[in-house]
Structure formats: structure tokens, C-alpha cells
Amino acid sequence: MSPPTPVWPRLRDSRWTAVLASSLLIAAFARGGWAWPLGFVMLLPWLRALDAERGWRGSLLSAWALSVGYTAAVFAWLGGGIGAYTQIGAPAGLALLLLAAPLFQPQILVFALVRHLIGRRLGPLPGGLAACLAWLSAEWLLPRLLDDTLGYGLHPATLLRQAADLGGASGLTLALLLGNEALSAALRRHGHAGGWRAAVLPLAGAAALPALLAAYGALALARLPAPDSGPLLRLGLVQSNIADYERLRREQGAGAVVREVLDLHYAMSHDAVERQRADAVLWAETVYPTTFGRPKSEAGAEFDREILSVVEAAGRPFVFGTYERDAQGREYNSAAFVAPGRGLLGHYRKTRPFPLTEHVPAWLDGPRLRALLPWAGNWQPGDGARVFPLLLADGREVPVLPLICLDALDAGLAIDGARLGARAILTLSNDAWFSSSAQGPALHQAAAAFRSIETRLPQFRVTSTGYSGLIDASGEIHAATRWGERALAVGALPVGEPPPTLMRRWGDWVGPLASALLALLLLGLLIRALQRRVVAEAPVSARAATLPVDLALLPGPARWAAAALRVGARAGLLWMIWAILFGEGPVQSNTLAQLRSFVALFLVPEAAAWCLLRAYAARLELDAAAGLLRFTRGGRQLSLPLAQLAGVRPWRLPLPGAGASLRLSDGHDWRYGLACADPWALAQALRAVGGPSAPATPAQGLALYLRSRPSPSPGGLGRPWVKYLVFPFLLALPAFRLHQHIAYGSGLGEYYSFGLAAYLKGFSLWWAAWAMAVALSAAALRLLVELALLGGALLRPGRLAPLRTWAERLALAALYLGLPGWLLLRALS
Known part of the structure; x- marks a missing residue:
């Protein structure tokens, strides 16, 4: 067994x-x-x-x-x-x-x-x-x-x-x-x-x-600076522990609930100001459960006046959670800033309302959804980070960044506020709906503390039921209250200039970098799969080639220098596209800044790469009598015995462009690389004059894709001088004329006002701006085309040649029709 x-x-x-x-x-x-x-x-x-x-x-x-x-x-x-x-x-x-x-x-x-x-x-x-x-x-x-x-x-x-x-x-x-x-x-x-x-x-x-x-x-x-160094801000945080507003409304009525909430907050705020000498008072999210500043009723207006009178009597600024209603009737979960002698300074609107409870996106909203989710609110999201001044009794103005509840989980909001000059974060929350457990509020407070670490800004955090407290620049929590208790937390934190952090400089960069690296890795896997896949369908037909051939004869350092310049130029183009579409700052909206970036990031390295390739330009010819391959460059000749040539190996990595290495009979590569439009055609031409066997016409995915790449000298609308000079000129003419009418009142307004030189300079800038726009648009379309063809080489390799033809045509159509169409729409609007 x-x-x-x-x-x-x-x-x-x-x-x-x-x-x-x-x-x-x-x-x-x-x-x-x-x-x-x-x-x-x-x-x-x-x-x-x-x-x-x-x-x-x-x-x-x-x-x-x-x-x-x-x-x-x-x-x-x-x-x-x-x-x-x-x-x-x-x-x-x-x-x-x-x-x-x-x-x-x-x-x-x-x-x-x-x-x-x-x-x-x-x-x-x-x-x-x-x-x-x-x-x-x-x-x-x-x-x-x-x-x-x-x-x-x-x-x-x-x-x-x-x-x-x-x-x-x-x-x-x-x-x-x-x-x-x-x-x-x-x-x-x-x-x-x-x-x-x-x-x-x-x-x-x-x-x-x-x-x-x-x-x-x-x-x-x-x-980090010492806790008691520099100017201090002393705040009183009122944690009322009043939770279930809806139940209280049903039992007491809306007016009685507001009365009870306000009276309690008045008493605790009086204690914070008179006995504990707080510089300002902070109440929790939605503690005043109606609109402040735009009352809905006379009773609401009376409550508003009462709060203003309490602030005047206290002589301290108050920040409290309430609702805001704009002129169109839309409501926001907000924080009101009220100062003695100044009244209501403004509202911060909560940027991240809780989905399907506080806010429903317009595309999802409707009667059916409201029937399924009767509790869903109608609050609208705010416009992002804002910095408000706390006007203190001693004459100081401390710029502060308010955050409400879910806002404290968004590192980008805290970073934006720090960049706007905030010296402290005020966090208001209502965690009462987590009443079944203290774990939710504890996790919420821990997450909020990271906003102070990332920005090195002190934080004053108040909630209705806990946890409230002061969070210093290291993330340590002081004067902390317990969950589910009525408490007044008063404490001071330094609000001087915060030390710089990488998060403030770069933003929340880890996720985007991880996504980019993962995309590169997956792209590498795709290329590897293309290299390994052998197709049975007919390959792309070879281009005819005979000697002599024009090429660039590149020593190793020159090749990789040109490759680095070209990679940098294209990376600069892609970065500019990203910055203009999704970024912030001058590159997104300032034309002169865009032109400077375009010149520095693309034109300069691309021109340097072109000059480097031109410096090594050569002509390959055959000396049949001597059995030599002769490379002529700038009046100088370099010879290679044809008998020493054992093979031609196209570059797997097409940098700085397509090309090939010559394998010698001793098993080593020749010290010069040959940059040319079609390395397979070059190999066949050498074979035709007695050289080694040419490599097989590509039948693998990546080689097939590389072989299908368009000629560097396209015809028709693809010609560089047509695409990047004539076309931008034609676009700049109506755009510049429209600008003249808007800015100067006539098509020649700048000429009449400032002379011919200013007029021509203005037009040149418009022409250059449109040339840059064409180049960026063409780069974006090129990226889409090449990604599509990489996939096509894997899925339908036998159809790669016609797919390339149609993709190139569609890209040209999108460029030559899209930009004029966009210009027309802008003119009509």
C-alpha cells in the first residue's frame, strides 16, 4: 500500500x-x-x-x-x-x-x-x-x-x-x-x-x-527646516463629529440641522480663536450644506449674513466646506474663503468629485441612469488647482492650496498648487460615509500625507468625523484627532519657502515613464517577432541597381554620430507634438517658443546629421581590369579588392538610415559602412559584377518592412521642397492676411504702420510657423503609417507593398487636406 x-x-x-x-x-x-x-x-x-x-x-x-x-x-x-x-x-x-x-x-x-x-x-x-x-x-x-x-x-x-x-x-x-x-x-x-x-x-x-x-x-x-523655524501658521481645525445629515434632516428638518451644525462650529471656532490664539479657522467639507454667496432662499441669505458676522467678530479668516452656484445654475462642492473686512474672497471648486455619487459625466447621464442611481448628485468638477491668500490679523498673506476629499489623492493637483506659489495645503474632507470602519479614513489620511512629502508643503487637514490633524513636510501627523470624536485640533507649522523636490520639477513622472518603457519593450517584441517570421508569400520585388552607385562611406564613429543626431531630431519632433497637444507652458501656446524649440530640437541635429553624411558622400565604381571596388570621395579614392569581399549584410538597425556592412574573407566586417537607399539592390549589383552571392530578397518581417520603406526622393506632392516650402507658403498667405485684418484693419496694415521690413518679417514668421506645423503634422502621420505597416508586416506580409502605397497616399491626403481644412474652420469660426 x-x-x-x-x-x-x-x-x-x-x-x-x-x-x-x-x-x-x-x-x-x-x-x-x-x-x-x-x-x-x-x-x-x-x-x-x-x-x-x-x-x-x-x-x-x-x-x-x-x-x-x-x-x-x-x-x-x-x-x-x-x-x-x-x-x-x-x-x-x-x-x-x-x-x-x-x-x-x-x-x-x-x-x-x-x-x-x-x-x-x-x-x-x-x-x-x-x-x-x-x-x-x-x-x-x-x-x-x-x-x-x-x-x-x-x-x-x-x-x-x-x-x-x-x-x-x-x-x-x-x-x-x-x-x-x-x-x-x-x-x-x-x-x-x-x-x-x-x-x-x-x-x-x-x-x-x-x-x-x-x-x-x-x-x-x-x-528639512526645523519645525519651529521661519514664519508659522497656526490653524484651528473643527471636527464636529456630526455625520448622518440625511437622517438628521428627516428627524429635525433642514433648517434645524443647519442651525445645530453652525452653532456647534461657532462655539468651537470661538475657543480656537480666543483661547488657543489660532490665526485662522478651518471647517470640514460640506459642513455648510447649502450654497454660500448665492443663497437659494431668504433663510439661506440670513445664514450667510450670520457667518459673515461671526468672521468679523472673530477677526480671523475662515475656510469652510459649502456649495457654490454659478450664474448658469450649476453647483459645485466648494471651499469658501471668508476674511474679516473683506467678506467672501472666493470659492475653490472641488476638482475630483466622487464618480456616480457627487457627479455623473454628461455622456453617461440620463433618466435611465438616474432611475438606477437615484442618489447620484449633480455637482460639476472644478477647473484644477487654485491658490488663495489667507489674510491674517498680523498683516501677513499666506498663499494656500485648498483640496477637497478625493482631490488629496491627486498628486498633480498638489504639484500644480506648489508651482503656483502655495506655502501650505488646506485639506477639507467628509469621511462620514465610511462610518462602518475607521480603516477608510486612516488610509485617506495616509494618502493625503504623501502630498506634503511630494511638495514639502505643510498641510492642515480637517474632516467631519476624523481623522484631522497637522501634517508637516516630512509627512508626520501632529495634533491628530481620533476617529468618531468631537475635537478641536490647534497647531502651528512653518510656512516658509519649501525646499525643491523632483516631483515639483518633473510632476508625477513615474507612471508616464513606465508606460513609455513598457511600450518600447512591447515594440521590441513586435520587431523580434517580425524578424523571426518567415513568410511564404511573394516578397517585395527588388529595385534594379547597377554600378556606379552613390552612397555614404561611413567609419564607425561617423555612423553612430549621425545616428544619434537623427534619433535626437526625431525624438525632439515627437516631444514637441506631445507638448503642443498635451503639455503646458510656452511650447504649447507660444509660436516663437515653438519655433525656437523646433530649430533647436529638430533642425539643428537633422542639419548636422545631413552635413555629416554629405561629408562622407562617395561614389562606388568597379575597376574590372584590376578587380577592385573604387570609392571616390572628394577627389580621393579608396580601393577594396573584389576577391576579398565575402558577403553583404544589410543593417538590421537602419541608423542613420538604410545601409549595409561588407563582410571580408577573413570573417570581419570592413571598417566602413555603406549608407544607401536599398542595401539589397546594392548587394545584387555587386553580385552582377562578380561579387559574393547577394542576400536573399527579404522574406522576414522586419527586413521586409525595411525593404518596403519609401524612396528618399519621392515624387509629386511628396517632394520635400513642395511639402515643406511651397505648401506652407500657400497656407501662410491666407492666414497672414486674416491676421493683418484682425490686428491692423487691412491686408497691408502692418506695412502701412511699420514699413516693409516689419511686414516681410511678420510674413516670414508666419511662413516659418506653418512650415513647422507641416513638419510636425507629417511626423505624426509618419509615425502612424510606420506603426500600421509594422503590424501589416506581421499580419499580411504578402500585401505589404500595396499597403505601403495606400498608407503613403492616405498620409499625403490627410496632410494636404487636413491642414487647409483646419485653417478654413478657424477662419469661419
Whole structure:
């Protein structure tokens, strides 16, 4: 009788056991305190289970299971809140949340799929690194309800969290993911390579991550100013612990509830000002539950006057949560700034209203949705970060950045406010709907603290039911209140010039960089697949070529210098397209700044590359009598015996353009590379005069794609002088004339006002601007064409030649019709 199979191996290899183990570790990590080191091991059981999966379906199933476990471990309180808010009950709310877990945490599914895809093709190490990039990319690109990230769990680690001023909370998430992957690699090597020696390197990497973060944290804390240095701002934070407004309205009536709320806040604010000498008073989000400044009734107007009189009597500025109504009747969740002697200074409108509760997008709104979601509000989103002055009694004006609830999860808002000159952050929140658990408010406060670390701005945070407190530039919380208590928190923080941070300079850069690197990696995989795919269909026909041939004879340094210049020029074009379409600052809106950037980033490196190639231009001829290949350049000749030529190898990387290397009979490449339009045709021409066998006409994906690239001297509308000189000139004529009429009253207005030189200079700038616009548009279209043809080379390689023809025609049509059409629409509007 055979012995029973041990239970432990089955449990160890089970994806469900692994998911359960990781979910329990995640739950402990999310509760903070002493458990923060678990963040570096919490995914390890699940990663080991992923390593054992054989196909993408198993990986996806395991990721789905972890998304459910992760949601239950960290956000069960949100399910209870949803159930209470929608009145369907906490169990039903939690069930709904778990059902939507893959949508709530999509980065887990993306991580697992990319890890499987890349790991199968490139190995486990690249697969793990790519998966970490995919996690961050998904968090940045995909819409998610709470914008949560693993890095928030490191808030209890004082030293480690300081690195958020470099890469934000997302940077800490990357460190956690890499730490887990390093431990997984160590266990994998120990099992497969035999012993712990093979695991030393990944174990060292896993240990180095928290050590490096801690070392940086110590340095960062040493650079921060002392807590009592510089000018101080002392604020009183009123936490009333009045929660269920709807129940109170039903029991007491709307007017009585407002009366009770205001009287309590008046009393606590009086204590803050008179006894504790606060410079200003801060009330929570929507604490005044009607419009302020545009009352809806006479009773509302009376309440408004009463608040203004209280502020006058206190002699201190007040900031409180309320509603705002604009002239069109649209309402906003807002923060009102009221100063003694000045009255209402203005409103900050909440930029990130909670979806499907506070706000419904116009494209989704309608009677059917309102019937399904009767609780959905009609608040509109605000316009982004704004900085307001706190006018203090001692004559100081402290610029502050207000944030409301979900705004505090948006690093971009805090960074924008810091760039606008804010010296402190005022955060107002109403976490009362998380009344079933204190975990939600605790996580919200920890996430808000990262906005202070990223910008090094002090933060005063008030909520209706907790947690409230003062958050200094290191993320430490002072004068903290407890959850579910009525409390007045008063404290002071320095509000001097904050030290610079990388996050303030670069913005929230980790997600975009991870997305770009992942896109490059996937593009590399596509190119690799194209290289390996051999097609059975007819290849692109060879272009005829005979000697002599014009080419560029490039030594190695010259080739790579020209390649670097061309790559830089095209990267500059793509950056300008991105900056104009999606960026901010002068490059987006200032034509002169655009022209300067275009010249510096594209024209200068492209012209340098062209000059370098021209400097090495040569003509290849055959000396049949001597059996020599002669390269003539600038009156000088260089010879190569035809008998020494063993082969012609087209460049796999077409930089600075298409070309080939000559393989000699000794097995080495000749020291010069040949840059030419069609290296396959060149090889056939050499074969025709007695050279080595020409390489096969390309039948592989990437070579086929490269061979199909258009001629560098296109005809018709594709000619460079037509595209970049004549066409912009024709566009500039009506645009410049329209500008003259608008700015000077007639088509020759600038000529009559300032003379011919100014008139011609003005037209030249318009011509140059349109030439730049044509170049940028052509670059964007070229990128689309080449990406489409890369896919075509993989899917329909036999149709690549006609596909190239039609794609080029469509791109020219889009260019020559699109820009005039856009100009016409602008003129008509």
C-alpha cells in the first residue's frame, strides 16, 4: 500500500492557497503600524504561484483571484460604505464591490498578463521587470475609483516614505514590486540552479531596496527646516463629529440641522480663536450644506449674513466646506474663503468629485441612469488647482492650496498648487460615509500625507468625523484627532519657502515613464517577432541597381554620430507634438517658443546629421581590369579588392538610415559602412559584377518592412521642397492676411504702420510657423503609417507593398487636406 500523498506540496502549489496567503499579508500591510515591512514580501506567495502557471488563462485566473482578495483585504470598508450610501445594505455593497474587483484593481490583471507574455519570450527577469512597469502604467493610464497605490502603505515607515519627493507614492510602489520580484527570483534560482549561492544576487537586491530608501530618507530629513523655524501658521481645525445629515434632516428638518451644525462650529471656532490664539479657522467639507454667496432662499441669505458676522467678530479668516452656484445654475462642492473686512474672497471648486455619487459625466447621464442611481448628485468638477491668500490679523498673506476629499489623492493637483506659489495645503474632507470602519479614513489620511512629502508643503487637514490633524513636510501627523470624536485640533507649522523636490520639477513622472518603457519593450517584441517570421508569400520585388552607385562611406564613429543626431531630431519632433497637444507652458501656446524649440530640437541635429553624411558622400565604381571596388570621395579614392569581399549584410538597425556592412574573407566586417537607399539592390549589383552571392530578397518581417520603406526622393506632392516650402507658403498667405485684418484693419496694415521690413518679417514668421506645423503634422502621420505597416508586416506580409502605397497616399491626403481644412474652420469660426 503506497503512502498517502503529503498535503503540504499540494497546498504549496495551489494558486488558491497562494492568493489567500498574499491577501492576508496585504491586509496586515494595509493596516499600517508595525506591519509595513510586510510590503516587501506580501506578493511573494502569489508570484510563486504565477511562476507555476503554464498558460495565460491560468495567470489571468490567478490575477482575478488576487484582485478579489486584495479588494476584500484592503477595501472591505468601502463595500460597507457603498451599501450604507445606496441603502442596499453592507453585505450587498461588499458583494458588489468584490464583483467589480477586476475593474477596481485592473493593474493586478495587467501585471500578471505582461509577466506571462514577456517571461515566456525573454525570461523571468525581464518578465518581472516588465510586469512592474505594467502595474505602474495601468495605475496611471486606466481610470480607477480611488487612485490607490501600494506605496501609501509605507506611510508608517518614516525614513522610507521620504523618497516620495523623488517619485511620489508610485515610486514607492515600484520599490515594493521590485522587492517582491527579487525575492521571487531568489527562490526560483535556489530551486532551479541548486543552492543559495545562485540566490545571493537577488537577495542582495531585495535587501538593498529598503536600505537605499532609508538612507535617502535620512538625508532628506536632514535637509528639512526645523519645525519651529521661519514664519508659522497656526490653524484651528473643527471636527464636529456630526455625520448622518440625511437622517438628521428627516428627524429635525433642514433648517434645524443647519442651525445645530453652525452653532456647534461657532462655539468651537470661538475657543480656537480666543483661547488657543489660532490665526485662522478651518471647517470640514460640506459642513455648510447649502450654497454660500448665492443663497437659494431668504433663510439661506440670513445664514450667510450670520457667518459673515461671526468672521468679523472673530477677526480671523475662515475656510469652510459649502456649495457654490454659478450664474448658469450649476453647483459645485466648494471651499469658501471668508476674511474679516473683506467678506467672501472666493470659492475653490472641488476638482475630483466622487464618480456616480457627487457627479455623473454628461455622456453617461440620463433618466435611465438616474432611475438606477437615484442618489447620484449633480455637482460639476472644478477647473484644477487654485491658490488663495489667507489674510491674517498680523498683516501677513499666506498663499494656500485648498483640496477637497478625493482631490488629496491627486498628486498633480498638489504639484500644480506648489508651482503656483502655495506655502501650505488646506485639506477639507467628509469621511462620514465610511462610518462602518475607521480603516477608510486612516488610509485617506495616509494618502493625503504623501502630498506634503511630494511638495514639502505643510498641510492642515480637517474632516467631519476624523481623522484631522497637522501634517508637516516630512509627512508626520501632529495634533491628530481620533476617529468618531468631537475635537478641536490647534497647531502651528512653518510656512516658509519649501525646499525643491523632483516631483515639483518633473510632476508625477513615474507612471508616464513606465508606460513609455513598457511600450518600447512591447515594440521590441513586435520587431523580434517580425524578424523571426518567415513568410511564404511573394516578397517585395527588388529595385534594379547597377554600378556606379552613390552612397555614404561611413567609419564607425561617423555612423553612430549621425545616428544619434537623427534619433535626437526625431525624438525632439515627437516631444514637441506631445507638448503642443498635451503639455503646458510656452511650447504649447507660444509660436516663437515653438519655433525656437523646433530649430533647436529638430533642425539643428537633422542639419548636422545631413552635413555629416554629405561629408562622407562617395561614389562606388568597379575597376574590372584590376578587380577592385573604387570609392571616390572628394577627389580621393579608396580601393577594396573584389576577391576579398565575402558577403553583404544589410543593417538590421537602419541608423542613420538604410545601409549595409561588407563582410571580408577573413570573417570581419570592413571598417566602413555603406549608407544607401536599398542595401539589397546594392548587394545584387555587386553580385552582377562578380561579387559574393547577394542576400536573399527579404522574406522576414522586419527586413521586409525595411525593404518596403519609401524612396528618399519621392515624387509629386511628396517632394520635400513642395511639402515643406511651397505648401506652407500657400497656407501662410491666407492666414497672414486674416491676421493683418484682425490686428491692423487691412491686408497691408502692418506695412502701412511699420514699413516693409516689419511686414516681410511678420510674413516670414508666419511662413516659418506653418512650415513647422507641416513638419510636425507629417511626423505624426509618419509615425502612424510606420506603426500600421509594422503590424501589416506581421499580419499580411504578402500585401505589404500595396499597403505601403495606400498608407503613403492616405498620409499625403490627410496632410494636404487636413491642414487647409483646419485653417478654413478657424477662419469661419
